[in-house]
Amino acid sequence: KKMVYYFGGGKAEGSADMKMLLGGKGANLAEMTNLGLPVPPGITITTEVCKDYYKLGKQFPEGMWDEVLEGLRKIEKEMGKKFGDKENPLLVSVRSGAPVSMPGMMDTILNLGLNDETVEGLAKSTNNERFAWDSYRRFIQMFGNVVMGIPHEKFEEVLEEKKREVGAKQDVDLSAEDLKDVVKRYKELVKRETGREFPQDPYEQLKMAIKAVFDSWNNPRAIKYREINKIPEDYGTAVNIVAMVFGNMGETSGTGVAFTRNPSTGENEFYGEYLKNAQGEDVVAGIRTPQPLTKAQKTSQEQTSLEEEFPEVYKELLKIRDILEKHYREMQDIEFTIENGRLWMLQTRTGKRTAKAAVKIAVDMVKEGLISKEEAILRVDPSLIDQLLHPMLDEEDRKRAKAEGRLIAKGLPAAPGAVSGKVVFTADEAVELAEKGEKVILVRHETSPEDIHGMHAAEGILTARGGMTSHAAVVARGMGKTCIVGAESIHVDYDREEFRVGDVVVKKGEVITIDGSTGEVFHGELKTIPAQISGEFEELMKWADEIRTLQVRVNADTPEDAEQGRKFGAEGIGLCRTEHMFFKEERIPVVREMILAKTQEERERALEKLLPMQREDFIAIFEVMNGLPVNIRLLDPPLHEFLPRTEEEFERTAKEMGLPVEELKKRAEELHEVNPMLGLRGSRLGITHPEIYRMQARAILEAACICKRNGVEVLPEIMLPLIADEKELHELKKLIDDVAAQVFLEMGVEVPYQVGTMVEVPRAAVIADKLARDAEYFSFGTNDLTQMTFGLSRDDAGKFIGKYVELGILKGDPFIHIDEEGVGRLIEMAIELGNATRPGIKTGICGEHGGDPRSINFFQKVGVKYVSPSPFRVPIARLAAAQARI
Ligand code: PEP
Ligand code: MG
Missing domain, CATH: 3.30.1490.20 (ATP-grasp fold, A domain)
Structure with a gap:
């Protein structure tokens, strides 16, 4: 060969x-x-x-x-x-x-x-x-x-x-x-x-x-x-x-790198840097700070652009830029050398870019007739969409900080986003502190590949040297990390663990804020605001929506989250976890009263107090989601999660409830479970304490009736968690239907509603044909389904799953990417069985996998109708769903 x-x-x-x-x-x-x-x-x-x-x-x-x-x-x-x-x-x-x-x-x-x-x-x-x-x-x-x-x-x-x-x-x-x-x-x-x-x-x-x-x-x-x-x-x-051709032959030689479009913003402008009388590695290594390629790129008078210095070469480069873009139909990253005034091309490759640039370039290229909409969609990595949704600096706070003299340095804006964190100077320290949950900014002269783990752990990276194509810039952009490079006024002193700018000294552990979109470095923490989404982004998303068939809902338990999700294009709520509504300071005492009640009447009394609170919650969410379905899941967590834990809490709670501490402790003891994940959770609670689910069903349906009266279009779905058996489901569906009939009679209004089940216990998947007799829809709780199918605790598996992935026993963390062979097979089977009983049955994913592009591809394949991720992953899911179709 x-x-x-x-x-x-x-x-x-x-x-x-x-x-x-x-x-x-x-x-x-x-x-x-x-x-x-x-x-x-x-x-x-x-x-x-x-x-x-x-x-x-x-x-x-x-x-x-x-x-x-x-x-x-x-x-x-x-x-x-x-x-x-x-x-x-x-x-x-x-x-x-x-x-x-x-x-x-x-x-x-x-x-x-x-x-x-x-x-x-x-x-x-x-x-x-x-x-x-x-x-x-x-x-x-x-x-x-x-x-x-x-x-x-x-x-x-x-x-x-x-x-x-x-x-x-x-x-x-x-x-x-x-x-x-x-x-x-x-x-x-x-x-x-x-x-x-x-x-x-x-x-x-x-x-x-x-x-x-x-x-x-x-x-x-x-x-x-x-x-x-x-x-x-x-x-x-x-x-x-x-x-070899030589860029270091003297003043008529040089070497440079360029992008055929701006890799940071995506603007259709030639963008790059060069060094006169230098050899290739000098630019990338970030030892000397290079000069701009074009006049437009200059930020100060001292700089001399290649356009001015080597006009003939620049013209030829422009031509080559055009040839390459037309030929590759993609933004290119090129390396060139000028030997005694003669241009040589040393490399071209698809250019790395920020998510913002990726979106802009893809959309622009469709408009320029270079690529199709489908190609544009495939060119944007959904997992990088996160970057677009990154926080930016609050402008008022920026002004204030500047007025206060807290703007201490400026470098090149290598990767967008605004982040704050404690200053560290080594990659190992970054990892160490990040593992303790601290936010850190890694500050270096320049970075090298040895620093990758630290860059990964840090919120952002700041370097004193280097250009837009230096190691730090390229790697950070790829990782989606905020990054500033070439902040030349900074003197990093590794020995004294500090950096100095003029007479400002910033020691290790002090907080700074960096804005990777402007290159500004601030002392202290600044306020950030959620990202703005560009016109191109909206356009790309619109194309994605035209192509995808998988619907995208959102997991939301508050009106704020619901609103955020809706703004990002969610087509309904796929999971509203009601227990999250109970974990509120003013409600905990009432919830405790309900749990600890000795008699039916006591419990009913507590529930009566909770009813109006829940009703208000649902009204607020229904109003936000006007016209879209809202899937509400009845209470799921083990009861003891609501109970006091520390001695102090026990004493306070006992006092509030007028109970002796000893008695409270005894009750808590009774409710304690060794493995609460497999204990009195979900519908098991509904079976043993039907009054709780009755109250919740009432709150949902009363809220729905009130909204309907007020002209809000409500499409409530009531979902039963952790169902494992059809009789269990049948019993609870009847409970909900009875409450509904009663509420509609009392209120004189009727609202169409559906009752569905989660499929998150393996048995439910196996008997899905029977469940579909009562369940009007299935929602796959892939978190629990993964936990129970593998027999892996959701809370503890993190400690050793890495080892399994490292050894290649698992392809990836099954809590991040769906395990297609096992858990995925159960889903596929449940869909088949469900359809046999109830043709066209609605199926959705409400576990974390609903926001994971790789998993979404699989869900599309097996005929899931919608996925429901957290709000910030809604755009990711929309794009991934479109890609899954292409
Ligand atoms: C699930 O189990 O996947 C699910 C969505 O429910 P939770 O995460 O609340 O258990
Ligand atoms: Mg679950």
């Missing part, structure tokens, strides 16, 4: 659709070559080779090296240079490229092919001695670090020492002679650290570099990134070996 693919001279053996084989980078380099764009010639070693390499115990498969050499000859021919040549040497870059982009995760080597002899040739052929030696010292540093495993800092120390000796402020102040000395010292360092000479044979260098790229597929950072982003282990990486 073919192991190496060539591209160059306007023709490539590969193409963009060969990502699995050539990796993203290799496939796109081939594609750009075929498009006639200026790409330096190169070869791609396939991902298959990487897999074979591991299968053979880290050995190159037979024949690979010959193919590499053959490819190298073609590159030499195209470039008119020879690898290892003393006069005019060809140099190459060696880079990894997996099928899925893994930014900053894998290692890159530039200037490969330099040695003590070729460096002289490079100096002569470019007529630039300083450049040649600078390239050589960079190569030794990169190769020494990535391939030979010498810590980066050791090289930096040598460089700093030299700078001190000759009084150079910056790297560029070092002369060719200085750099020669640095190279000498670097080589000594390599010898000291590894016990061997720095390899002088370019072919040996190349072999070692290829091996290093393959090895880096399994470095801990790469493994972690794959884990977080769910990238399969067995993809492997390709290796790209590309002729």
Whole structure:
């Protein structure tokens, strides 16, 4: 099989659709070559080779090296240079490229092919001695670090020492002679650290570099990134070996990265940054802060844009931007280098973007005729919709904070949202505090892949250095974390655990607020307001609504939540948990009275007090949901949850109730359950204490009658929880119907209502045909159904489920993503059985899975009619439901 693919001279053996084989980078380099764009010639070693390499115990498969050499000859021919040549040497870059982009995760080597002899040739052929030696010292540093495993800092120390000796402020102040000395010292360092000479044979260098790229597929950072982003282990990486072009040849050279549209806002504007006289890695590493690509992007007079500095190159880039967008029909993230005024394209890939940008770009591209509505919908990851719904800073509070001088710094707005938290300086501290439930902001000079776990744990990230494409910016955007980078006025002092801005000192543990949409950093906590939803978002949602067949309701127990859900497009309430209405300070005493009542009359009296309270609750919710169905579930939790727990509470409650403490304790003891999740819950309560359900049914139906009289359209659904048997259901349905008949008679109004059951006990799913005789609808309580099907406690499983996922025993946490094989099978079966008795029976999901895109896809497949998530997940569900249809 073919192991190496060539591209160059306007023709490539590969193409963009060969990502699995050539990796993203290799496939796109081939594609750009075929498009006639200026790409330096190169070869791609396939991902298959990487897999074979591991299968053979880290050995190159037979024949690979010959193919590499053959490819190298073609590159030499195209470039008119020879690898290892003393006069005019060809140099190459060696880079990894997996099928899925893994930014900053894998290692890159530039200037490969330099040695003590070729460096002289490079100096002569470019007529630039300083450049040649600078390239050589960079190569030794990169190769020494990535391939030979010498810590980066050791090289930096040598460089700093030299700078001190000759009084150079910056790297560029070092002369060719200085750099020669640095190279000498670097080589000594390599010898000291590894016990061997720095390899002088370019072919040996190349072999070692290829091996290093393959090895880096399994470095801990790469493994972690794959884990977080769910990238399969067995993809492997390709290796790209590309002729070097130089951005560091002097003032007419440079290197940059750009997005074909603004990755933060989605605006259709060219957006990027570049560094003059620099090599590729300088931009991404965030060591020097780059300059803007366009005039429009400038934020100060001191900046010089590429548009002004290199007008010809800019024009060519604009053309390429157009070609790429039309060709890929997608926003691209490109890397380019200018060598002595000539433009070279080094990479193109689908650009990462904020959720806001994703929505805007998708909608704009439909309007521009580039993609269809369906494609637009598929392009927005529903789980990132959260970002759009992120809080923003309250403008008044922002003004106030500014007036008070609390705006302490400004950086680049890398990822939106406004968050507050305690300052920490290391990733480990971020994790530690977050685990204790603290909100933290991770503050760093810059971040590196070693900081990923900390970024994950933090509310937001703030860095002193770097540009919009620095590691911190790219990773945070992907994670949906608020992030500011390149806040240059901040001096981070890790040793003293503080950062300083002017004379303001912020110590570890102090609270700051960062606004990732403006780049502003405030001292202290600022007020935030819920996110505003853009016109494009509404438009995309409208398209999603046109396509989806699965309805989306909302889980809401208060008028506020109901309103929020309705604003987000919910088509009804799928679950109103009435116990949440009881957990209110002023109601608890009455609820306790009801629970602890010794006689029927005592209990009735307490219930009479609760009735009007419940009725008011329901009226308020019905009014908000005017015209839409509201599914109310009768009381579910174990009774002892309402009882006092601490000594103090017992005493206070006893006093309130006029009972001796001892008696109260005795009653509580009686009600105590070892496993309340399987105890006197749900309808079992209705069977043993019918007066409670009677009161609730009355409150619901009276509220409905009152609303109807007031011209509100009410569609109440009354739902029985934890049903396991048809006789249990029959009994309770009769109870509700009797109350209804009575209420309608008393009120002189009739309201259509339905009685349904939750399916959340496995037995209910198995006998669903029988339940459907009485139940007018099914609502799957997938939380309990998962708990009981697995025999896994909802409250405790978190402690060990991670281990199961880690070991691959479970594909994911079954409380997040529905277990299709087991729990999902029960749902499928219950729907079939239900339909046999009651054709077209209404079925919904009211467990947490109703807001999970992966689960929604499954629910669509098995014919569920609606899902019902929490309010902020309603838009996610609408989009996911549309995607499930496409
Ligand atoms: C469920 O069990 O999935 C459900 C929705 O009910 P609760 O979470 O209140 O038990
Ligand atoms: Mg439940």
